[in-house]
Amino acid sequence: MSPVVATAIAGTVVIAAGAFWLSFTSLTDLARRSGIAPSRAWVWPLIVDGIIVVATVAVVALSSSSDPHATWYPWSLLASGAAVSVAANALHAVIAADADVPALVAASVASVPPVVLLAITHLTVHLTRNADVAREPDVSGSPAPSDAISVDTGPVDQRAEAEQLRLDGMSNRAIARHLGVHPSTVGRWLAPIDASTTATAAIPSKEQR
Structure with a gap:
């Protein structure tokens, strides 16, 4: 107020x-x-x-x-x-x-x-x-302010760091807090990794066949 x-x-x-x-x-x-x-x-x-x-x-x-x-x-x-x-x-x-x-x-x-x-x-x-x-924040329109900040402060480096932190087992929310960006931004960065992980999990191993 x-x-x-x-x-x-x-x-x-x-x-x-x-x-x-x-x-x-x-x-x-x-x-x-x-x-x-x-x-x-x-x-x-x-x-x-x-x-x-x-x-x-x-x-x-x-x-x-x-x-x-x-x-x-x-x-x-x-x-x-x-x-x-x-x-x-x-x-x-x-x-x-x-x-x-x-x-x-x-x-x-x-x-x-x-x-x-x-x-x-x-x-x-x-x-x-x-x-x-x-x-009340308006989340229906423009992207979160943290997204705009991440564009000006080296998104490529932050994305690489986010991917490494994800490989280390850190959650998207924890990564977002660590990098100071919105969780939705981390979700977009790590979408390829999540997709590949899901696809790998869906392929049965030789022992399962």
């Missing part, structure tokens, strides 16, 4: 934690004011904002599915959870706001954390997913 992607992921996690905490405290107080016991009021914001996080991860995870309806249910949960969280945060701000602060302003400020939580969770999942894809 590159430093830029790592920094971006760390930043999104910090912002998501801050947005979750602000929304969590507001919803906990609203639950307490609504009659839920203080010892259990903290569970309500976990349910509301937890749906946003889980549904966002599910939407991204199912986005590559061949079924066009695979993300319908996660999107429904995501929209419902976000709507409830934004409305509850805004309602709490109206109830608990100071008298000199307009209710509309208080509601607008309080609705920012759940919206940011929704956006930043989606961004974090995309960053981690694309970073994992970028780390």
Whole structure:
């Protein structure tokens, strides 16, 4: 993972934690004011904002599915959870706001954390997913970098050395590590030797006839 992607992921996690905490405290107080016991009021914001996080991860995870309806249910949960969280945060701000602060302003400020939580969770999942894809090597196209290096550093000498090491009983993988080339390169070099060895083994000796 590159430093830029790592920094971006760390930043999104910090912002998501801050947005979750602000929304969590507001919803906990609203639950307490609504009659839920203080010892259990903290569970309500976990349910509301937890749906946003889980549904966002599910939407991204199912986005590559061949079924066009695979993300319908996660999107429904995501929209419902976000709507409830934004409305509850805004309602709490109206109830608990100071008298000199307009209710509309208080509601607008309080609705920012759940919206940011929704956006930043989606961004974090995309960053981690694309970073994992970028780390996966593409072996379907161009040859391995070690092949290009071996061309510039004397492939004839390396091939001769590989043949000698094979005759000494060393495996292709061990030869590749020893010479610093890809195992497929060693396989191509030693293909004639392997073919001749196989043909020799297939010819029965005089004692077997």
